[in-house]
Amino acid sequence: MSIPSQTETKASLVRWDPRKITEWLMKAGRGITSADQLTAELGRLLVEAGAPVYRIRIGLRTIHPLVVGSAYTWWRDKVDVEAYNPPHGIMESADYIDSPIECVHQTGQPFRRYLEDASADELHSTLATLKASGATDYLAIPLKFVFDDLPTPLIFVTDRLGGFSPQDIESFNQIALFLAPVLEVHSQHMTSHALLETYLGPRTGQKVLSGQIKRGDAELIEAAIWYSDMRDSTAITEVLSHDQLLKLLNRYFEVITKAVTNHGGEVLRFIGDAMLVVFPTDKQRNLIQARKAALAAAKDAHIEIQRINPLLEKEGLPSIRYGLGLDVGEVVYGNVGAPDRLDFTVLGSAVNRAARIENLTKEAGCSLLVSEQFASQLGDTFTWLGDYKVAGVEVPLSVYCAYCDSP
Incomplete structure (x- = not known):
């Protein structure tokens, strides 16, 4: 012992x-x-x-x-x-x-x-x-x-x-x-x-976690709306391997998400290679500030994409090119879908207009287009391109360009 x-x-x-x-x-x-x-x-x-x-x-x-x-x-x-x-x-x-x-x-x-x-x-x-x-x-x-x-x-x-x-x-x-x-x-x-x-994102995830989970649970909010879509995605899908395609898409999503998050926005949905983003107003941010935040995020993303495109080409990947439409307005923010299969998203004319405006970027030769409502009260940052008739919108959209060197 x-x-x-x-x-x-x-x-x-x-x-x-x-x-x-x-x-x-x-x-x-x-x-x-x-x-x-x-x-x-x-x-x-x-x-x-x-x-x-x-x-x-x-x-x-x-x-x-x-x-x-x-x-x-x-x-x-x-x-x-x-x-x-x-x-x-x-x-x-x-x-x-x-x-x-x-x-x-x-x-x-x-x-x-x-x-x-x-x-x-x-x-x-x-x-x-x-x-x-x-x-x-x-x-x-x-x-x-x-x-x-x-x-x-x-x-x-x-x-x-x-x-x-x-x-x-x-x-x-x-x-x-x-x-x-x-x-x-x-x-x-x-x-x-x-x-x-x-x-779902931090803001939306917290709402779901706190119990906002029933179909029809929603609120009206004012927000700047971002809709972006990667260009030439169909052709790219045909020539890249699955691994290369995922790598390219993830780099694109990473750049956009970082820029958006850094300026207080939230990615609501990845729709194929498109992105729906919201910059909501709150007690600390009014609608003009939300628009400025969306525009600052867009410029940051544009600069970063230009920086990484030469690096992608060295890796044998195509350059990232995308169009972006920005609009502003009151939207419905909440749950929609079937009783037992829901999506937390935003709905409203501002969302529809942002998507239509993004679709005009190819025709207008400008990678970032914004609506007249978005451009107002933000100074002379934009160049007016004219009024465009788009599907689903009765009144022609007055569209402004932020920069025309499309990425």
Whole structure:
């Protein structure tokens, strides 16, 4: 039988009660909506209870096009919780391979590692860095969620001599049982929010998430409307491979979406290679400001497309050329469709006019055309091209050009 060291004996004599924390998780803790705030409060309560915690890390997986989840790290001697969103591909990196987190993911079992007497050469880089900061013991507890096959590690680190005692580990396991269902709610909410924002946009996604989901749920808003369409797409589809076509379209969509988002617009729909975008008014932005935002986004996109076209040609891809129509007015913003299959979009004459104006860009020889309503009160930025009769609109449209060097 081995005799515990003096430091281990001291550690085992330090007892603390986790019941206040588990009670908090069942009551006030489960009502906290921010994962970083939840992590911070957990750390504070553990210290208050006398737990030997130096660092806590909580990880949440999600479904998102850019990241695999979010991790929240609390340090006893730091004010703010550190938030990190690991990108796709992290599981092929040196930071993950052979790490404690990979071990928990693969085995579904707790991972414990004394650091006090360990050599840095025998430790994974994560553990070596912690040891260098003064950590003496590391514990990762797998949290198992109902709708996730991969366990989520809950990590506790101490800098106390002797590391964690058996009583510490027992108390951490009790806390983990109560924390798991709370974190699963956060994980599911994060995933729902990410999916809605990815496929519907931030403004529209939030409306759906808040319960605006019935057919006919809609509101009248004033907005600048953007309708753009990629040119020569039929011919391009015939000559490019599927991979090349997707690469070209994604570059085009990426440029437009970034420009639009940077100026407060929201992409409502990708329609083949066309895009419907809205710049709504709100308490911070009136209709003139919405028009200016749409125009600024259009100019940013135009400049960026001109910059990347030579790069695309070097990759054996055709240059991106597109037409853009801008209009402004009152539109219906909400749910339309069948009772059980809906689309959240905008409807109204401004949407129809923007699409018709975009269709005139080829005939007019101008890549960006705007309506008279859009051009008014914006100064002499535009050149009047004339009145055009278009399908579906009784009165000829008075059309203005912003620039005529069509991309």
